[in-house]
Amino acid sequence: MISLIRLAFSNFKFRSLFFRILFLLVLLVVVTVFAVGMLANRYSQNVVKAEVKQSSFQMLEQTRRLMDTILNDVDQITIRLAQNQAFSEAMEAGSNGPSEADVDEIKSYLLDSYVTSPYIESIYAYYAASDQVQSALIGPVKSGETDDTDWLSYYRKMSRTEGKWLVRNYPDENKNLSQTQVTLIRTTPWASSPVKGAIVVNMNQQALFQIPSFRLMRQGEEIWMVSPDSSLAFNSNTGGQVPSDEFAVIQNKLGSDISAFTTDFRGSEFSFTAVSSPYTGWKYVDLIPNSSLYKSSNEIQRFMLILMAISIVIAVLAAFYLTLRIYSPIHSLVQMVNNKKDWKSAVPLRERSEMAMLFSAFISMKEQGAEMESQLKENWPVLQQSFLLQLIHERTKLHEERFAKFEYYQLPVSRNGFFVMVIRIDNYHGYINKYESFDQSLIRYFIAKLAGELSSPLCRSYSLHTESRDVILICNPDKSMDLEAFYEEARALADRILAAVREYLQLTVSIGIGELKLEAGDISASYHEAIEALESRAFKGYGSIAPSWISLDKKPVDHLLIRRLSELKREIVLMIREEPSEKFEDELRRLREVAEGAEGLPFPLIQHAYFQLIIEVFHRSVDLGLPLQSDNELALLQEKLLRLETVDDVVLAAQQYIRETNRRFCAEKRNGPESVAKQILEYIQNNFDKEISLGGIADQLHLDPSYVSRLFKQEISVTFMDYVISLRLEKTKELLKTSEMTVKDIGASVGYANQRSFNRIFKKVEGMTPGEYRDIHAPKKLNQDEIY
Structure with missing residues (x-):
């Protein structure tokens, strides 16, 4: 081999042809490797970009559906009040203001709306004829005497009956939660003109915009919720307002439907995807740094560059070796021609060498063709x-x-x-x-x-x-x-x-x-x-x-599954610290019923919904002082859930985690003095059928009512009024099934002197009136004094 290399470099004619073939082989391999590497890198970036764009649209669509449901629920509260007979009579009352009976009924409705929705911070009814404002806690007062008068300027610009969402500054300058709040103004009457009043709802911005599920987003990713007038945006990760200088970067680029664009932001390049809600007018924007998008593709690119470099080096060495092999028979033929004097004298050396090279190349190509055909048959x-x-x-x-x-x-x-x-x-x-x-x-x-x-x-x-x-x-x-x-x-x-x-x-x-x-x-x-x-x-x-030809008849929408799980979550979280009971097990069994009723939805969506339930229980247990079992407990739970392949396994995993959390709470329960919340809970259970109030209980304990309210909700997981209503309705259902008392007497016996309020609250919770409930659930008896 060494002598052959030395001979190649010593013969100028042979060396020139040798290097030409070598250069062509190396060039062919290097260009091919480089082109394949660049195309592979570009393809990987396009695939990543397409996948991220699709996942961004999916996440934005899920966010839009959830927010539309929340905002629509609040909108329905104002529509039902606008259609209420008492409210209509109150607006027609004139300058003297509404009657006491109408005020009481409207106050009861406002209070029910306030305590049952976690997103409502305050709710007012405005009577234009008397220029009075009525809240959930205070009777009608002149609008100038209220703390919040800023909404009046917006109301006076509304010349027809409509519902309008807007974002405005807080009237209280010392408000630490945020400097803005979301307000819905519903002008009334509902089906006629001119405007005679309004219903005003102020939303809790932190509760409305901060959604726990977005804690699982990709690194650096955020979702902004933009007000209908495109004047402000809110960050779903924090619930706070997006700084105006950051929002200004994309404010003029938001379209009316769906848009996607890339621009410089925060010192680097970001990708933005935006969708608009056709129902509420709110816009939702997903933004993620491009460096995060291409993190995996950059790693692939570095790997490809290293692989290309190694391939080129190997290709050069292989090409050099192959060139020597090609010219080995050429060298032998040249020696043979030199030994044949007749050939040497008849044909110049230069021509003899070229003919020998072509002849050798032809033989080599034929041998390689046969070898390739043999390999093709082996790899068939x-x-x-x-x-x-x-x-x-x-x-x-x-x-x-x-x-x-x-x-x-x-x-x-x-x-x-x-x-x-x-x-x-x-x-x-x-x-x-x-x-x-x-x-x-x-x-x-x-x-x-x-x-x-x-x-x-x-x-x-x-x-x-x-x-x-x-x-x-x-x-x-x-x-x-x-x-x-x-x-x-x-x-x-x-x-x-x-x-x-x-x-x-x-x-x-x-x-x-x-x-x-x-x-x-x-x-x-x-x-x-x-x-x-x-x-x-x-x-x-x-x-x-x-x-595949057997189609499903039912196709439930995803927000129905989320809503049912949310209802179960409230019940489960309420009982998570108590001793196990039949009711607790009933709620856990309902987890399976909800999952079975969701057939038709993609299985990954059901996995995600139940993982959200586990997250809520996890965070609630941590808030209540239950120590973590490990630093990555939540990540291990997610990994376990993603390995499961059937709905039964997912439900069983959720039930096991909730039972285990309940068991740990019961095991760590201390024998210390009874907490204030427990005292209140015991007092409510003994006196829920009487006229009791949180203010009266706080006065008796010499504590501030707002402090007692927060303490009760933190310990029991529901508000004071929600807990009182649940106890009263449980007793009501028992009496409807077992007693012969009239509906009015039953309402009075559980603490409702006003039968209309009693009927309205019962129907709102149970979906039917007390009389209808009795007809369905009470056992039928024969009257011995009548002939059938």
């Missing part, structure tokens, strides 16, 4: 698998071209259509922990071969070997079938595969079946249908068969 199964992978991921209208490729890759098929079966290994986390990597591959291969043999009477099948939880079967029926026959045969085949895997391997699989597609270019559509059908496995459990 790999090429077939690559083609099958292309079938399930790429849809095309070039159906005949697909059929030609089937023939090229020696995969015979008929023209009777195609469908895809996805065989998914159940409890995959336990599967990979139980078996070694080699055994896992053998089991997947066995499942594919078993499924292929069982499907042979019905169709040809080609399995796609993947090192994942799914075994994919592309099936081609041997005979033409109508849809009914196909549905029956495909379902029967899935049953046979399911039973055989359970018998031979002692493990369960779930099978998704795609629709029958007549054209080869539509195989990917059948595959995606099978994958989507497997989503129902989360509700059906392990070992299920999911045909």
Whole structure:
């Protein structure tokens, strides 16, 4: 080798040709590696950008739905009051103001609205004829005598009956919570003109805009909620107002529908995505630094650069070695020609060398062609698998071209259509922990071969070997079938595969079946249908068969699931520190009912909703002094929940965590003196049927009423009034079922002297009047004095 290199460098003609070939080989390899590396890096950045954009729209849409629900609930409170008969009579009362009876009923409604909504900070009723303002706690007073008169200027600009959201400064300059507040002004009367008054609702900005679920956002990501007039924005992470200089960067770029743009912000480049609510006019903006978007792609880029450098070095060395090998026979031929004097005298040396080089190159190319053909035959199964992978991921209208490729890759098929079966290994986390990597591959291969043999009477099948939880079967029926026959045969085949895997391997699989597609270019559509059908496995459990043609009748909206879980959360958090009871277990059982009623929603959304419930219980237990079990307790809970594959497992995990938290509270309960909240709780339980008030209890304890209210809510997790109402209604339902007292007498016996207020509160909570409740739940008896 060394002598050959020395000879190459000593012969100028040979050395020149040697370096030309070497340069071309190196250039070809280097350019190819560099181009592939750059294209791969650009593709990875585009993929990351598209995925982040899609996830941003999904998060903004979820935020918009939640905020629309909250704002719509507040809007409905004002609409119901605007339609109330007492309120209409109060506006028509003239300059003397409303009657005492109307004032009491409106005050009761305002108080109920105030105590039942965590987002309402204050609520007023304004009577224009008498220029009086009535709040939830104070009767009608002149508007000039109230602490908050700033809203009047907005009201006077409203010339017709409407509801308008606005953001304004707090009237109290010492307010530390925020310097602005969100206000809804609903002018009245509801269905006529001119304007004779208004209902004014001031929202708790911190509670309204700070949403716990956004603590799981990506690093540096924020969501801004922009007021309808685009004058102010609020940060959902803190609930506070966005500084005006930061908001000004994007204020003029917000469109009326959906927009996405990139701009310099906070000294670096940020991506912004914005959507607008068609119902409330609020806008929602997701912003994330581009450095965070491309963090993973930058790591890929660095890896690609290192790989490119190593590849280039190896390519140069390989090219040099290959060039020497190419010129080895040339050198031998040159020596042979030099030994043949007749050849040497007949043909100049330069020509003889070129002919020998071409002859040697031709032989070398022929040998390499034969070697490549041999390698192609050895790698034919790999090429077939690559083609099958292309079938399930790429849809095309070039159906005949697909059929030609089937023939090229020696995969015979008929023209009777195609469908895809996805065989998914159940409890995959336990599967990979139980078996070694080699055994896992053998089991997947066995499942594919078993499924292929069982499907042979019905169709040809080609399995796609993947090192994942799914075994994919592309099936081609041997005979033409109508849809009914196909549905029956495909379902029967899935049953046979399911039973055989359970018998031979002692493990369960779930099978998704795609629709029958007549054209080869539509195989990917059948595959995606099978994958989507497997989503129902989360509700059906392990070992299920999911045909894609069986559609679900009910499609609940996601906010219904969130609302039901929120109701359960309030009850569970209330009882989390108490000894376990039947009611506590009933609430935990309802977690399963709510999940089962959400069939039709994506399984990841249900996982997220129940993880939010666990987060609420976790934060509540920490607030109440329960020590953490570990520094990353919440992260471990999330990791455990994401490994689960069925709704039953998710519900069971949530129930176990709540029970464990309750057990820890009971174990750490001290025998110290009874707290003020516990004293109040005991007093309410003994006197809830009487006229009791938080102010009277605070006076008796020589404490400030607002302090007692905060202490009670912190300890018991509900407000004073909510707890009193819940006790009264429980007693009411018991009397309606068991006694023969009139509804009026029952209301008076539980503390409601005003029957209209009693009926309204009962219907608001239970969804029906006391009389209707009695008709449904009270046992029917025969009157012995009447003839039926």
